[in-house]
Amino acid sequence: MSFGTRLLQARKNKGMSQEELAKELGTKGPAIGRYERDEMKPSIEAAAKMAELLNVSLDWLVGHTDLELDxxxxxRIQEVTKMKPKDKEHVFAMLDAFIKQTKLQNVLQ
Structure with missing residues (x-):
């Protein structure tokens, strides 16, 4: 998926118009349209601001990962990394159990 496609998807998911996003970025609506059509690429600063405004990671927005983290x-992940090792083990054990259960349910359906 291209930058423009991801930008369009994130903007629509956020419920923002091109004009609203442009205003937050200090530019005009047609510029957002050009980004979304992949006719133009934003500066790294503008892309980072877009990611922040749209509540997505910059890595996802620019296509470095397909994992869309809000x-x-x-x-939440940052809070887990701050935990004591034993507490992390408990969190991951619960998460692993839930993932296993969800996969099993998907197979049975």
Whole structure:
């Protein structure tokens, strides 16, 4: 998926118009349209600001990963990394059990 396609998807998911996003970035709506059609690429600073405004990671927006992490998910992961090793083990054990259960349910359906 291209930068433009991801930008369009993220903007629509956020419920923002091109004009609203452009205003937040200090530019005009037609510039957002050119980004979304992949006719133009933003500066790294503008792309980072877009990612922040649209609540997606810059890596996802520019296509370096297909894992779409929102700000809340990133904050949760950061909190887990701050935990004591034993507490991390408990969190991951619960997560692993839930993932296993979900995969099993998907196979049975």
């Amino acid at each position: 700000k809340k998910m990133i904050e």
